[in-house]
Amino acid sequence: MSIAAAQNKGFLAAVWDYLTTVDHKKIAKLYLFAGGFFFLLGGLEALFIRIQLISPENDFLTAGLYNEMITMHGTTMIFLAAMPLLLGLMNAIMPLQIGARDVAFPFLNSLGFWLFLFGGVLLNCSWFLGGAPDAGWTSYAPLSIQSPGHGVDFYIMGLQISGAGTLIGGINFLVTIVTMRAPGMTYMRMPLFSWTTFVTSVLILFAFPALTVGLFLLMFDRMFGAAFFDVTLGGNAVIWQHLFWIFGHPEVYILILPAFGIFSDIISTFSKKRLFGYTAMVFATILIAFLGFMVWAHHMFTVGLGPVANAIFAIATMAIAVPTGIKIFNWLGTMWGGSITINSAMLWTLAFIPSFTIGGMTGVMLASAVADYQYHDTYFVVAHFHYVIVGGVVFGILAGLHYWWPKIFGKILNETLGKLSFWLFFIGFHLTFFIQHFLGLMGMPRRYWVFLKDQGLDTGNLVSTIGAFLMGVGGLIFVINIIYTSVKGEKAPADPWDGRSLEWAIPSPPPFYNFKQTPLIRGLDPLWIEKTEGKGKITPAEPLGDIHMPDASILPFIMSFGFFIAGFGFIYQVDHKGWLAAIFVGMGTALICMLIRSLKDYHGFHIHKEELEREAD
Amino acid sequence: MSHDHSLNPETMPQEPEKATLEGKNKFLGLWFFLGGETVLFASLFGTYLALRNSTAGGPATTDLFGLELVFVMTMLLLTSSLTSVYAMYQMKNNNFKKMQLWLGITALLGMAFLACELYEFYHYIHEYEFTFRSSAFGSAFYTLVGFHGGHVVFGLSWLIVLMVRNAKRGLNLYNAPKYYTFSLYWHFIDVVWVFIFTVVYLMGKVG
Numbered sequence: 001m002s003i004a005a006a007q008n009k010g011f012l013a014a015v016w017d018y019l020t021t022v023d024h025k026k027i028a029k030l031y032l033f034a035g036g037f038f039f040l041l042g043g044l045e046a047l048f049i050r051i052q053l054i055s056p057e058n059d060f061l062t063a064g065l066y067n068e069m070i071t072m073h074g075t076t077m078i079f080l081a082a083m084p085l086l087l088g089l090m091n092a093i094m095p096l097q098i099g100a101r102d103v104a105f106p107f108l109n110s111l112g113f114w115l116f117l118f119g120g121v122l123l124n125c126s127w128f129l130g131g132a133p134d135a136g137w138t139s140y141a142p143l144s145i146q147s148p149g150h151g152v153d154f155y156i157m158g159l160q161i162s163g164a165g166t167l168i169g170g171i172n173f174l175v176t177i178v179t180m181r182a183p184g185m186t187y188m189r190m191p192l193f194s195w196t197t198f199v200t201s202v203l204i205l206f207a208f209p210a211l212t213v214g215l216f217l218l219m220f221d222r223m224f225g226a227a228f229f230d231v232t233l234g235g236n237a238v239i240w241q242h243l244f245w246i247f248g249h250p251e252v253y254i255l256i257l258p259a260f261g262i263f264s265d266i267i268s269t270f271s272k273k274r275l276f277g278y279t280a281m282v283f284a285t286i287l288i289a290f291l292g293f294m295v296w297a298h299h300m301f302t303v304g305l306g307p308v309a310n311a312i313f314a315i316a317t318m319a320i321a322v323p324t325g326i327k328i329f330n331w332l333g334t335m336w337g338g339s340i341t342i343n344s345a346m347l348w349t350l351a352f353i354p355s356f357t358i359g360g361m362t363g364v365m366l367a368s369a370v371a372d373y374q375y376h377d378t379y380f381v382v383a384h385f386h387y388v389i390v391g392g393v394v395f396g397i398l399a400g401l402h403y404w405w406p407k408i409f410g411k412i413l414n415e416t417l418g419k420l421s422f423w424l425f426f427i428g429f430h431l432t433f434f435i436q437h438f439l440g441l442m443g444m445p446r447r448y449w450v451f452l453k454d455q456g457l458d459t460g461n462l463v464s465t466i467g468a469f470l471m472g473v474g475g476l477i478f479v480i481n482i483i484y485t486s487v488k489g490e491k492a493p494a495d496p497w498d499g500r501s502l503e504w505a506i507p508s509p510p511p512f513y514n515f516k517q518t519p520l521i522r523g524l525d526p527l528w529i530e531k532t533e534g535k536g537k538i539t540p541a542e543p544l545g546d547i548h549m550p551d552a553s554i555l556p557f558i559m560s561f562g563f564f565i566a567g568f569g570f571i572y573q574v575d576h577k578g579w580l581a582a583i584f585v586g587m588g589t590a591l592i593c594m595l596i597r598s599l600k601d602y603h604g605f606h607i608h609k610e611e612l613e614r615e616a617d
Numbered sequence: 618m619s620h621d622h623s624l625n626p627e628t629m630p631q632e633p634e635k636a637t638l639e640g641k642n643k644f645l646g647l648w649f650f651l652g653g654e655t656v657l658f659a660s661l662f663g664t665y666l667a668l669r670n671s672t673a674g675g676p677a678t679t680d681l682f683g684l685e686l687v688f689v690m691t692m693l694l695l696t697s698s699l700t701s702v703y704a705m706y707q708m709k710n711n712n713f714k715k716m717q718l719w720l721g722i723t724a725l726l727g728m729a730f731l732a733c734e735l736y737e738f739y740h741y742i743h744e745y746e747f748t749f750r751s752s753a754f755g756s757a758f759y760t761l762v763g764f765h766g767g768h769v770v771f772g773l774s775w776l777i778v779l780m781v782r783n784a785k786r787g788l789n790l791y792n793a794p795k796y797y798t799f800s801l802y803w804h805f806i807d808v809v810w811v812f813i814f815t816v817v818y819l820m821g822k823v824g
Contacts, residue, residue: 104642174649232673235668
C-alpha cells in the first residue's frame, strides 16, 4: 500500500479503514469519540439525578429508575468515559513521546478498543431491554444477587467484556514502553505523561483481574446457580466487597495518574521550564501506585473488619497524601519563576490544583476510620470523590484535549470558546459539589431518591442542581468548540505551543509512520534541548530506510462482536435454554477469529525509502 | 518476499525466540500477561480459602479428596513441564523434529491430566453428589480447579494449533517466539497446579 493510495478514499472506504485500523493514532481517535459519547451519556444521567433532587420529595424519577440512573451514571463515567478518554490520549501521544512508530501489539490495540466499545454498548442495551442495572456502580452482593430482571446481568457481561479490553491495552502499553523507546530515550528521560502511562498500565495489569474474578463469581451466582454470595449455602457477601475494592481502589489511581502526567507536561510547557523535581515526580508516581494496592479496605471501614485492620488501612491511606503532596508542590515549583502562558489548557490545569487538593484533604478526613463511621454513605463521600474525579480526572482530560488537539487532529481548538466552557464548568463544578460536603455532614445519605423538606437540605440541593446545569452548559460549549474547530479552526503547525517533548517535533497530525527516521534523544525535554543547544530539530538516529508497518485487520472487530453476541446468550439462557445457541455462536465466532489469527502469518508491509524521500519534510 | 529471507537465516541465532522485535515483544507481553494471571488465580485462591469450610452440611474436603489420583495428576503435569523444557532446548539446537516430538509428549501428558481431572469431577458428582451448586465450598472448589482446567484446555488447543500449523515448514524467527511463549504459559499453569495441590488437596486432607 502506498501512501498516496491511502489518502484517496470514499466514505465507505474510510469506515472500513477505521474498522480495520491498527494505527495507534486512529485507534486513539476511536477511543476519544466513543469515550466522549459515553461521557455525554453519563452527563445526561447526572442531570437526571440532579433534577430529581432539585426539591424535596420530587417525583421526576421513580425510585427504581433513580437507582438505575445512579448505577449507570457511575459505571458509565468510570468505565466507559474517563478510562477510554485517557486510553485515547495515551494511544495518541505516548508512542510519539518515546519516539516509537507504533505500539508493540497493534492488533491487540485494536482488539482492546473494540472489546471496550462492544462491552459499553452491551451494558447500555439494558436501557431498552427491561431496565438498566440498579445495584449501584459497586454492585454489592447480596443486593446485586437479589436484584430482579436482567439489569445486573448486563452490568456483569458489559464490564467483563470491556474490562478484558482494558487489560489488553495495559499490557500493550507496558511492552511498548519497555522495548520500543527510541535510542537515548532512557526511562529517566521520558516525559511524565509516558511515565504515568507506564505506571497506570502496571496498575491495570494487577487490578483488573480481581474485577474479572469478582464478576465471574457474580455471574456464576446469578446465571448458573452457584453459592458464593448465598448465605444459606455458606456463601459470604463480603468477598465481593474485597474483590471489588482490590480492583476498585487501584482503579481510582488508574484514572488520576495519567491526569497527573498530563498536568505535568502542560505546566512544564507553558511555564517554559523543565519540570521541577522530575525524579521526585517519577518516584511519587510509583509510590502512589504501590500504596494504591494496600488501601482497598478503607472503603469497608463500616463492614466490621475490626480495629486492627481498620487502623492499618487508615494509616496506609493517609500515607498516600505524602507522595501526592510532593506532586502538588512540584507543580507549584515548576511554575515558580516560570514564564507562564495562560490559555485554556493551562486554565484547566491551574483550576485542578486547588480543586484536587480539596478532594485530597477530604480524602484524609475520610481515611480516619473513626470519623468515617459518620461520613460513610453520605453526600460527604459523594462530594469527596467528585472533587478528585471531576476536579482531577475530568479537568485533566479537558486540559489534555486542549493541549494535544492540534497534534491529534491538526487544528487548534478555539480559545474563546475554550475559556468560556472552562469558566462555566469550573464555577458549576464547585457550585454542585462544594455544598454537598455540608449536605453530607447534615446527614443526607447517598443513593436515596428523595429527601424530606425542612431538614436544612432544600437550599443546598437546589444550589447543587443549578451548578450541575452550569457544568452541562460548559460541557456543551466544549462540544460546540469541537464542531466549530473541525469546520473553521486554524490549521495547527507542528509545534504550536513551543513544546519540549518529542511529539512536537513531527507534523500535526503526524504521518502514519510517525517518525521518518527514528530520533536520537539527548536528554529530558529532547526538543527543548535541540532548540536551545542544538540545530533546532531532532537529530535522526538512523539513515533514511524502509519502514516496517503492521497489517490492518477486521478480526478484532468480529472477535469483539462474537463476545457481544455471547454476552446476550449468557444473560438470557437463564430464561430460555435456546439462548445457549447464542453463547455457542458468539464464542465460536471469537474462537474462529483467534484461530485465523494464529494460522495466518502477518508479516506487515514496508514503506520504501523512495516513497519516503518523495514526502515533504 | 523479503521476509522469508530475514526470518529464515542461514544459521539460527542462539535465542531465536528473542531475535526479532516482535519476538521480544511477545516474550515480554506474555510475562506481563502471566503477572495479571497471577492476580486472577490469587483472587480465586483467596475466595476458595474463605469458603472451603462452608459446606452447608454437604461433603467436606476430608470426605472428598483422595491424594492418590491427585498425586498422579501432579506427576503428569510436572513431567509435561519438563518435556516442554526439553522442547525449548531442542529449539535452541535448531532441531525442529525433536522439538515437535517433545511438544507432542507434552500434549499427551496434558491430555492425560485433563482426563484424570474429568474423572475426578465425575467421581465427586456421582459418588458424593458434590456439585457446583451444592454449597459455597462446591462453587469455590469447581471454580478454582475448573479455571485451572480451562487454562489447560486453552494451552493444549494453542499447542496443537502451533504444531499442526508449523509441521511442514519448520522453525523460523516468526514462529519461534510463538513456541517459546507457549512454553512459558505452560510452566505457569504447572506452577498454579502446585499451589492447587498444596492449598486445595494437601491442606484439605490435613489442614
